[in-house]
Amino acid sequence: MxxxxxxxxxxxxxxxxxxxSPxxxxxxxxxxxxxxxxxxxxxEPGSWFRSxxxxxxVGLGAGIRTKSLEVIAPGSSVNFIMSDTNAVHTISSLLWPTGxxxxxxxxxxxxRGGGIAKLDTPGLYVFTCKIHPYMFGAVIVDDPETADSNGNLALDLGDKASNFKIDLATGIKGLPTNSDLAIRLLKTFFVATSPGNWQDYSSGSWNVKFPDLPVVISGAPFSTVLTDGGFTTPLNILDIPPTSLPTSTPPTVKGVGEVWVNTQFEKTAGKYKAGTITVVDTTNWTVKRKIALPGINMNNPHNMWPTRDQSVIYATQWFDNKLTLINRENGQLIKNIQVGYAPSHVMTLPSTDDLTIAINGENGISVMPAGTTTVTKMMPTQAHGHTSASPHGHWVSADGSKIITPNINTGDVGIYAADGDIQSRTATGQGAPGAHPIAIGMMPDSSKIYATNLLHHSLSVLNGHTGELIKTINLIADYNPITGAFADNDGNGEIAVGVLPIQTPVSPDGKAVVIAATGGQILVIDTATDKIVKMFGCDPGCHGANFGAKKDGGYYAYVTSKFSNRLTVVDVDPNGDGDLSDAKIAGYVSLVDNGSNAKDDTVSGLPGFGGQGVLAIPNVYNGWVQNLPEDWKSGLTAAQRDPVGAH
Amino acid sequence: MNKKIFGLKNPASTLTAFILFAVTLLVSPMVLAAVHNFSISANTLPNGQLGYALGGSTAEAVIPGPALFVKQGDTVQITLTNNTAFEVGFSVPGLINNNTAKAKPGQTQNYTVHANKTGSFVYHGNGKELLGLFGALIVDKKNAPIDSYINDDGGIVPVTQADLDKQFILFMVGSTFWGTEISGDGTHQKPLWANPNLGAVENDLVRFHVLSVGPGHTFHLHAHRWLKTGTNTVIDTKLLDVVQIAIHLLSKQAVASVRVIGNIIATCSPTWKQACTVVSRSKLLVVTEPVW
Known part of the structure; x- marks a missing residue:
């Protein structure tokens, strides 16, 4: 105020x-x-910042598919009000005109509240939320003097006095708006906030439309040369004309059991809030059930974990304050519990089956003892009186003794004992402000921790016992941010890039890390060398990854994407010889209601979209797999039942 | 000072309202309680927000909505015409409302509110109020004085309507102040819109009505941090548990203290660029902030 x-x-x-004044x-x-x-x-999916x-x-036409963009004159203000959300947020600048x-x-x-800012300097301002970092709202402060050659209003993406350059929250200053990185960020905004630009594999066609409005940028797009006085171009040069999308061909080798996918943006007729859980049967690669839970207005289910016997699935409602317990067998609601604000990830301690819940909008990990439905405590992720850590995608060690959290608000990885004792806090992101460590993977023997830094485009490798930083892998070393060229700059023999990396699980046998990068890539890391060995393309908004058993041995990494509606199945070692050089995408599975799957509500929009949390049943991670009931174990090989044991 | 009269597009009905006001003020205190008829519309503003206007569809909607001044014991009759695309109502928490139904787009609804208690009350649209459908209904004692302030020497000084130099309505919504400047007698209302800078002259008698809309009200001081109460934590954002409260505060004397009667006891010395901000039902905190 x-x-x-x-x-x-x-x-x-x-x-x-x-x-x-309005x-x-x-x-x-x-x-x-x-x-x-x-x-x-x-x-609301796409319209998290809704003008x-x-x-x-959107009704203006002119190719505008987003409700998240506004245009004002210098000296006017932008006002925010958290009026249609059940969660807490921040209103944080992501990029702004230099100066x-x-x-x-x-x-x-x-x-929960609002914000207001008076904007004097011409240019593009993008706002986001630190808790939900794909929420975007943008304001163009337009100098009424700038126009295109026809005299039409040309929207300034920067200030003429600063050559139309922008600064980023991650510490990058003076980035020309004609650079590949700036254009990538612009595309990310117009795709994320416009469901019409998402990849709908059930329609068979994809086109990306940018507004038919002229903008002024630092120079010709992708050029290293800046134009004095700015370069005017219509935004629609970035359009992707209608392109046919292939049908999803599933892997030839079956999986074991089910894959549960948080299709977090899918809309159904019986409730106002978005989000369903899609259950895939890996024995025939079809959707067997969709769970919307309209009776509780389930709101953006984000991440899941099962009980020891696989009978109950825990799911967090990340744009709300609820933890939901679901009967795995029939998809019905068991209980809906209020936990803290914006619960992100859930994982049990394999030792006790107690549940740990990362309370992303607050400052701790809540604990719910096994077999109960009451949270008994919240373990603070920071010392008393210190800045809230806001943990996001945590992991638990195979022996259940340690909880590792990526602390987005404080830029570090924390190791906590199961009783909450703070053992270590290690800064990641090499000192860059706002590196945003977001997800954790762990070696099955707990020797190493892997943490992705979303806005730093890097992977931190830490000692699993002491938390000491071993190394930081730059995931965009092979990327030229000005021209956009890819080259093997880090000399590792692979041209590989991971822009905006998110989930980063380690295969249950400890051989490989798979990273889902929301810039549209999947990376495979060899844990023996901690080097990138493979890159695959991924759908827009690539986000979640988790491993499940492959039939007759080995593992699949199941990868989800927010802005598409198919599941990607990665096989890091198809011939099972321990050599990752044959890693490949094994296939794709549609997440769209197929008409005959079980359901508790009717899909009304955004079919199968929003893929984020993903979970394979049975749970085959070391520490958990040993506690499976016999009937689940019987579908696994000896090696899968004891991934790091002698065999 | 610029005294803009708000939204007078339908002089006939507005004049009727003013005449009712004038009659209520001039006649002897032993008069029977009055009935006030207000014709209000809910409109959409150019930036997509919603607001109430006094008068017909061509009347200009304002945020906060038109401030309504009545006396204790009066009856307020509202005819609401909904020109927005959403369902809109009229509700005054804390007073007796006879109708909780909302008007559908294009429809009209009638509401009767009994001003049985004194105070400054929020009226709102019963949904969508965070977009601008809110305003103040001020219920004063039937007989003067309407309020008091504490003088420098601790004496209580009663105040009548005629004593006031100006009034301000301040709504806290999210992290934004919305304001209206009102003449002492309540007849001239000028929208000050979002985050205005309020002004007065030393020795003015200024009456503030500070209200809030929305749950979990946040106080964030731009570019400033302070210590979280009782800790060494440095914060710049505080979630307040204030829901639709209203305070009156009168200020007189620029360099003296501002004290308030009623729910709020406060101290605030209005020197250059200070803002008085409510942080709880019972405490008023003075903070300073730089000029942008």
Whole structure:
């Protein structure tokens, strides 16, 4: 809240100064006074920052498919109100024009409320949430003097005084807006916030439409040369014309059991909030069930883990404050429990089957003892009085003695004893501000921890016992951020890039790490050398990864993508000889309701989209697999039943 | 000072309202309670937000909505016309409302509210209020004085409507102040919109109505941090558990303290660029912040 009360001496007029008006200098505003645009913060897929006139903006046509973009004059303000969300958020600047005043915006904690910023400097401002880092809202502050050659309003993506360059929250300053990295970020915004730009494999066709509006950038796109006074181009040069999408061909070798996928953006008729859980049968690679739980208005289910006997699935509602217990056999609700705000990941301690829940919007790990439905404590992820860590995608060691959390708000990886004792906190991201460590993988013998740094595009390798940093693998070493060229710059024999890496599980036998990078890549890392050995393309919004058993030996890594509706199946070692050089994508499985699968509600929109958390049943990770009931074990090989034992 | 009269597009009905006000003020205190009829519409503003307007569909909607001044014991009759695309109502928590139904888009609904208690009350649209459908209904004592302030020497000084130099309505919504400047007698209302800078002259008698809308109200001080209460934690964001409270505070004397009667006891010395902000039902905190 910003306001001041000024009392002047007798004789002055003591006039109030009017603030920012909804009628003022905004696109299509009616009065010549400082203006105000307002974004509602919502839980709606794509439109997490929804302009109050978002429907009207899309209705303008002109190739605009997003409700998350606003245009104002310099000196007007942008207002945010968390009016349509059940979670807590931050309103944090992701990028802004070099030299901008009153920016960056950021907060120390996630909260429910709003925000307001007066923007004087022309250019593009993108806001995000640190808890849910694919929420985007953008404001273009447009200098009314700039126009294209036809005299049409050309939208400034930067300030002319700074050559239209932008600064990023990760510490990069003066990035030209014609660089490949800036254009990639622009594409990420227009894809993430526009469901019409997502890859719908059930339609067979994909096209990406950018607004038919002229923008002014630093120079010709992808050029190393900057143009004096800026380069004007319509945004629609980035359009991808309708392209046919292949049908999903599943792997020839079957899996074992089921794969549970959080199709977090799928809409159903019986509830307002988004999100279903899609259960895939790996014996025939079809969708066998969709779980929407309309009776509890299940809201953006994000991540899952099973009980020891695989009979109950725990699921977090990440845009809410709930943990949901589901009967694995029949998909029915067991219980819906209030935990803390924005619970992200869940995992049991393999030793006791107690449940640990990362409370991403707050500052701890909640514990629910095995077999109960009551949270008994929240273990703080930071010392008393210290900045909230806001942990996201944690992991538990195979012996159940340690909980490892990626702390997004404090930029470190924390190791905690099962009773909550803080054992170590290790900074990751090589000192870059806002590196955003987001997910953890662990060797089956707990010797090493792997942590992805979302905004630093790197993988941190840490000692699994002491937490000491062993090395940081740069996942974009082979990428030129200006021209966009890929080359083997790090000399590891592979041209491989992982932009915006997220989930990073280690195969149960400890041979490989698979990373889902939301920039559209899957990486395979050899744990013997901690080097990238393979890169595959992944669908837009590539996000979740987890391993499951392959029939008759070996493992599949199941990979999900937010902005597509198919599951990617990766085999890091098809011939099972321990050599990763034959790693390949084994196949794809559609996540769309096939008409005959079991369901508790009717799909009404965004079919099969939003893939994030993914879980294979039975749970074959070391420490957990040994505790499976006999009937689940019978489908596994001896090696799968004891992944690091002698055999 | 600029005294803009708000949204007078339908002079006839507005004039009726003013006449009712004038009658209520001029006549002897022994008069029977009055009935006020307000014709209000809910409209969409150019930036997509919603707001109430006094008058017909051509009346300009304002945020906060038009401030309504009545006396204790009066009856308020609202005719609400919904020109938005959403269902909109009229609700005054804390007073007796006779109708909880909402008007569908294009429809009209009637509401009767009994101003049985004094105070400043939020009226809101019963859904979508966070987008701008809120305003203040101020219920004053039937007989003067309407309020008091504490003087420098500790004496309590009663205040009548006629004593006031100006009034401010301040709503806290999310992390944004929305304001209205009002003449002392309540007749002239000027929208100050979002995060205005309020002004007054030394020795003015200024009446503030500070209200809030929305659950879990957050106080964030831009570019400033402070210590979380009772800890060494440095924070810049605090979630407040304030729901739709209203305070009156009167200020007189620029360099003196501002004290408040009622729920809130506070101290605030209004020197250059200070903001008085409510942090709880019972405490007012003074913070300073830089000029942008």
């Amino acid at each position: 910003h306001g001041s009360f000024k009392v002047e001496t007798v004789g002055s007029d003591g006039a109030s100064v009017v603030g920012a 009628y003022g200098r905004i696109l299509l505003g009616t009065k010549d006074e400082p203006g105000l645009v307002t974004f509602e913060i919502t839980d 109050a006139r978002g429907d009207a903006i 901008a005043h009153h920016i960056p915006s950021n907060q120390t904690d996630a909260y």
